[in-house]
Amino acid sequence: MIWSISWRNVWRNKTRSIVVISAIALGIFAGVFSTAFMKGMTDQRIESAIETEISHIQIHQPGFRESSEIDLLIDNSDSLINNLQKNPAIANVSRRIIINAMAASAETSSGIKLIGVYPKAESKVTTIHNKIIEGEYFKGVKRNPVVVGKKLAEKLNLRLHSKIILTFQDFEGNITGAACRIAGIYNTNNSLLDELNVYIKFTDLQKLTEIPKNTNHEIAINLYNNLTANDVSKNLSKEYPSLEILPWQTLKPELGYMSALMDVYMYIFIVIILFALGFGIVNTMLMVVLERVKEIGMLMAVGMNRLRVFNMIVLETIFLTLTGGIVGIIFGTIIAKYFSLHPINLTWYSQGLSAIGWDSRVYTSVNFQMILIVTVLVILTGIVAAIYPAIKALRNDPAEALRTE
Amino acid sequence: MSVIEIKNLHKIYNESEVKVHAVNGINLSFEQGEFAAIVGPSGSGKTTLLNMIGGLDSPTEGQIIVGGTEINKLKAGKLIDFRMRNIGFVFQAYNLIPVLTAKENVEFIMHLQGVSKQDREKRTKELLIAVGLGDRINSRPSKLSGGQQQRVAVARALASKPKFVLADEPTANLDSKSTENLLDIMEKLNKEENITFIFSTHDARVVKKAHRVITVEDGKVISDERK
Structure with a gap:
């Protein structure tokens, strides 16, 4: 029942929730799409280098x-x-x-x-x-x-x-x-x-x-x-x-590093987005807790223990965050999937990109492992963002809370 | 045997500055099945007294013994559990959970108690029928009138099968018809199921129905009349 209360509480103030969910969705969309774009560019560079220059393995004296x-x-x-x-x-x-x-x-x-x-x-x-x-x-x-x-x-x-x-x-x-x-x-x-x-x-x-x-x-x-x-x-x-027998990662170490480095950049990028969103979520949940002082006081008065009150606030925050996260992930994935079949043409920059060995037609690359990690990060953001408002809620004294107007 | 025993109860606010004796040496006891009203002017200490009986506030001095347990000695976690299993609350502003239906609001405490779904549903139905809301079980509080909401609150207070129900100004926000209706329901439950009700009230209609009237002034009991 606490799950149900938390979920329904998300929709008590529809306008506010939709604004927060949209902000989260937009942030996650930007994260998913940019990482798919960057990953696509990197994968293409590696693939192109393997296909046109180095192949997978080379043997020399x-x-x-x-x-x-x-x-x-x-x-x-x-x-x-x-x-x-x-x-x-x-x-x-x-x-x-x-x-x-x-x-x-x-x-x-x-x-x-x-x-x-x-x-x-x-x-x-x-x-x-x-x-x-x-x-x-x-x-x-x-x-x-x-x-x-x-x-x-x-x-x-x-x-x-x-x-x-x-x-x-x-x-x-x-x-x-x-x-x-x-x-x-x-x-x-x-x-x-x-x-x-x-x-x-x-x-x-x-x-x-x-x-x-x-x-x-x-x-x-x-x-x-x-x-x-x-x-x-x-x-x-x-x-x-x-004989000297080397894989492509050793033949062109910069390509191997590029792939690993791009993964690190992607996660840093997503974490920064989520960190910024986290503050917005904390602010929203603090407002929620402040608005429901009396209700939380009543719940504690009738026998809802502190752990359950804490869980209720955390769950509500996770639902709010996850709803935005899932919307962002779905839209980001759909758009990235579209551009994985229809390349983004960076014709304006083609000369510059070609000079450093990059293709100006970028096919985005949707990485499902990354999407899974983003989902976990979104849930973690929800949990972390919920802690302070939930502690605030627990500080309520039921008798005093019930007296508030 | 008394359900509630109150011995030499004191509550002092702002202890470091000006001392306000909200409750000043009250001794009372309540028997099972009482229908009692605590009356007095604003600031007389009746709500503070009710809050301490319900374990929502702790006394500065004295003892509150409910069913043999000295509740002012219980730790916070145990006290919450004790309230859930032994005390029903009815508040002036109804305080229903707005996102739950009437049925779910009543079921909620039984859910916290770990009552099985089947038993929960059975008791909820019985209680909502008893308070005359058998046909509104799936309505949310926003779709119910003040009187109906307070009747749901009474059903909720009884859901956990408490030793007694504390009602703080339960009729303050109701019109006379709803008040009469609510009091009739509570009186019926008191008579038929021997449930103890203790009200804090200003309302003469409640005082008229009560079997015992305790008058509090300046934190002291100045009269305790049984009808």
Whole structure:
């Protein structure tokens, strides 16, 4: 019956309760939606980095990532790749030759990272082939086709099928070069990557650099489940102790931190909102207690003990807070869910976002664990906000309270 | 045997400054089934006396013994429990819980006592019929007249099967018809169920119905007449 009294008490002063509930709902809505937006942005950044740059796991010779020395090669890569493909956690594998090079057009030149790939295998590990905005992925050019980013093409004033001169060191340390033609231009919305990475066929680069057969610099692994990256890389490291086998969180630690940091920011943000709302709730409940001095006095007179009076006030506060919280969570989730299918287009900021590797089309990400935690936080806010008004209520002396008008 | 025994009862307010003897050495006892009125002018100490009998206020000196228990020695928690099980209250301003229906208001104390749902519903129905509100059990207080609300308050006071009912100016806000109706109901319950009623009142109509009239002035009993 105390539950029923508390719930009905919420609706005694409908206008006041609706104002408080609306404030709570709006605050929680803002919290849920902003966190879904921030989480969506972060997830997209991580996903995009995995899909276009790093994949889930990479294998190198120790030291290659730091020095990019051409002779730090993975030997017997055919058998290694065969073994990797048998691993049930691994979806696809792509081998790469990676060298630093200079790309020159008729007008200017730029430092680049030249990546030799098997187009078919690479397209199962990364999504560059889906980001082609002009031409095709290694098609339409017979000799030395390359795929370049939009940003580099603009910088070197290159067009589809333009000639591009690549200069680099071969395996013996001699400066060599090749005239290539642009088969495709890609755009990943990450201008850093678009300016730096140039893709060439593995066999072409192998021939040009004279790198021995059955070797390469990097093996990129795509997993069925992103969350297993750490475990799978640990197991592979045990199997191949002479190789450096790292998950994406270690390859790009800023991405791993970003995800964890974003979670912390989200909770801080929600806690600040709830903290501010808490003061409003305390104020409302103090008014409630003040208005019902006589009634509380009567309840204590007829035999309602202090614990029950305390619980009644706490429950009323929780109901008030939770009603607003649930409304906010529902609306926040519905709106966030809508924008998870229909992206928010931040076109105005696209250049700035692209310069730091972020997509300007943001798909919000609704995290149900976060919603559960927000619900618990809302209940906790209700309990904490109720304590002071409930103590005030308990201080009532029944005889005195009954005398009040 | 007395239901209530009051021995040398004193209540002094503002003890540190000007001393006001609201109750000044009262000795009284009430038997089971009494229908008594405590009368006196405003400020005579009748409400203070009633509050102390009901354990809502503590005496500065003296003893109040209810059914063998010295209630002024009970700790706060025990006292609340004692009130719930032994004393029924009827207040001047009815003091019903506005968000509950008549039925729920009556049931409320039995709920606190832990009475089973079936027994609660049975007794509530009986009481509301007894006070003539059998047809208004699902009405909220705001939909009832003052007289009807006070009748619900009487039913509520009786719900816990108390040893006695204390009614502080129960007719002060009622018109003459409602007052007569309410007094008839209480008198009937007193006669048929032997329930003890103690009123504090100014109302001559209550005094007329009462079987015992205790007059209080300046915190002292100046007369105690039985009819």
